[in-house]
Amino acid sequence: MTTEVDNYLEHYGVKGMRWGKRSASSSSGSASSSSGSDSSGGKSRKEVRAKVKSDRKAVKEAFKKQWDDDVIGARGRLDKEAQQLHDARKQYKVDKKVVGKAAAKKVLNEHKDQFTTTFNTASLSTHKEAQKQMIAAAGLMTLAAVMGGLAAHG
Numbered sequence: 001m002t003t004e005v006d007n008y009l010e011h012y013g014v015k016g017m018r019w020g021k022r023s024a025s026s027s028s029g030s031a032s033s034s035s036g037s038d039s040s041g042g043k044s045r046k047e048v049r050a051k052v053k054s055d056r057k058a059v060k061e062a063f064k065k066q067w068d069d070d071v072i073g074a075r076g077r078l079d080k081e082a083q084q085l086h087d088a089r090k091q092y093k094v095d096k097k098v099v100g101k102a103a104a105k106k107v108l109n110e111h112k113d114q115f116t117t118t119f120n121t122a123s124l125s126t127h128k129e130a131q132k133q134m135i136a137a138a139g140l141m142t143l144a145a146v147m148g149g150l151a152a153h154g
Helices: 024-028 045-098 101-123 127-153
Strands: none
Touching: 045 101, 045 127
């Protein structure tokens, strides 16, 4: 029982068609292609890419806004946290004698940690501030290069 196999390549594509490209008429034409249609709802790839790009941009903008709100909020809370730390230091002197040094130190350290966290967040730059700092640094570098070039030629 031998099976004869023909060694040749058959091609069922359309002449001139590029691999991975679909023509608009083939995706909307027959009933058999409706079962294998893509999930984009009939939108072209260009429309889908534009939608994905706008969605990414919206997520990025929302993240930037949340970051800026966190930094600005921490800056607002910083004075309150500093006052609480100052009061905790005063209270430590009293609590040290009443409840013991270890317990009083624990309470004071909690206030210090909270203040440090708020201070660190408040000291961060918002996105707009960071962009301004980058532009200013680039401008200074350019100015220094120009001045250096003038000094070398002059």
